[in-house]
Amino acid sequence: MPSASSQADGLWRLAWTCSAVVEDSLLWRLEQLGIHHTATVREPDREEVVTVLAWLDRQSWSEQQVRELAAPFAPLGAVFQAPPPRFSLAEQTREEWSSSWKRHWRPDPVGNALLVLPAWLDCPPEQRHRQVLRLDPGRAFGTGEHPSTRLCMEALERHQGVVKDALVVDLGCGSGILGITALTLGAARVVASDVDTMAISTSRENGALNGHGPERLQVVHGSSKELVPWVGSGADVLLCNILAPVIMQLAPDFAQLLKPTGGQGWLSGLLTSQADAVRERLAGLGWRTELAATQQDWALLAFTPWEPTPKPDLCRPAAISSTYQP
Numbered sequence: 108m109p110s111a112s113s114q115a116d117g118l119w120r121l122a123w124t125c126s127a128v129v130e131d132s133l134l135w136r137l138e139q140l141g142i143h144h145t146a147t148v149r150e151p152d153r154e155e156v157v158t159v160l161a162w163l164d165r166q167s168w169s170e171q172q173v174r175e176l177a178a179p180f181a182p183l184g185a186v187f188q189a190p191p192p193r194f195s196l197a198e199q200t201r202e203e204w205s206s207s208w209k210r211h212w213r214p215d216p217v218g219n220a221l222l223v224l225p226a227w228l229d230c231p232p233e234q235r236h237r238q239v240l241r242l243d244p245g246r247a248f249g250t251g252e253h254p255s256t257r258l259c260m261e262a263l264e265r266h267q268g269v270v271k272d273a274l275v276v277d278l279g280c281g282s283g284i285l286g287i288t289a290l291t292l293g294a295a296r297v298v299a300s301d302v303d304t305m306a307i308s309t310s311r312e313n314g315a316l317n318g319h320g321p322e323r324l325q326v327v328h329g330s331s332k333e334l335v336p337w338v339g340s341g342a343d344v345l346l347c348n349i350l351a352p353v354i355m356q357l358a359p360d361f362a363q364l365l366k367p368t369g370g371q372g373w374l375s376g377l378l379t380s381q382a383d384a385v386r387e388r389l390a391g392l393g394w395r396t397e398l399a400a401t402q403q404d405w406a407l408l409a410f411t412p413w414e415p416t417p418k419p420d421l422c423r424p425a426a427i428s429s430t431y432q433p
């Protein structure tokens with residue numbers, strides 16, 4: 108029986124054992140409920156069955172509330188003509204959580220040239236050609252597993268020329284994974300923020316694990332407004348992987364964060380079904396947007412400032428082509 112103090116400090120471990128076809132839908136619903144501490148356990152010899160795990164703070168959730176939250180997941184199987192997910196609930200200490208979760212995490216190749224490597228593992232020889240990001244996400248979001256994180260990481264890799272020597276804003280940094288990816292790809296400096304204090308210490312620790320000290324990775328507690336004093340006349344790149352309603356709320360501050368000419372922003376954390384609404388919101392604020400990529404149900408939006416179209420110079424004659432014959 109756990110002591111009163113360890114109980115107050117402990118977690119609920121929610122587990123759904125289900126058909127693999129139900130996994131995405133289950134994880135999506137958890138994400139929609141704002142539950143980010145999740146993992147999927149696969150057994151190598153039973154690919155058709157997975158166990159989706161989620162953790163909730165026992166200080167904030169009573170057992171009855173957790174069971175009420177889990178009840179609507181039961182019919183999910185029927186949607187996919189699969190058996191209902193088998194739900195179980197257990198108590199866990201933070202230490203148990205940390206070690207059980209770590210057991211399930213493996214080196215994870217992302218894009219063509221990146222590897223997210225759990226801080227406690229060695230780089231597998233077959234992945235040595237990749238650029239390694241050492242990470243211990245602790246209790247913050249961002250292991251690189253989630254499509255919204257991968258979409259951003261892959262965009263950074265595809266646009267390494269934009270990232271090189273850039274000042275990068277990482278809004279909603281979680282484990283710090285996006286900022287650290289940018290630094291690994293050659294960014295000069297990253298300024299990051301998160302409303303979750305756990306994310307602040309975790310991002311700093313992960314920065315240090317990758318050799319990026321406070322002179323290159325500055326992490327502040329807060330949101331978009333708290334980043335403004337750190338970006339001078341504007342960052343070259345802005346990354347924001349937060350849910351769509353929050354992105355839309357923060358969008359008016361983007362103009363103070365991204366430089367007015369040549370800045371490049373990427374937004375993920377939104378579902379493909381939400382992309383049009385987010386694009387409309389940004390267009391209304393004067394940004395040019397593009398649906399840059401999708402993964403499962405998640406979308407990546409690229410946004411840039413509208414560049415004013417140069418007015419024709421009335422004093423100078425139009426350029427004469429070299430084939431012009433008087």
Ligand SMILES: C[S@@+](CC[C@H](N)C(=O)[O-])C[C@H]1O[C@@H](n2cnc3c(N)ncnc32)[C@H](O)[C@@H]1O
Nearest residue numbers: 248249256279280281301302303329330348349
């Ligand atoms: C989906 S996670 C993304 C973490 C990481 N950047 C990644 O890509 O994996 C979203 C993060 O945004 C933070 N967050 C939520 N609302 C925020 C806000 N208004 N301002 C700043 N951060 C916020 C959360 O605490 C969480 O760490």
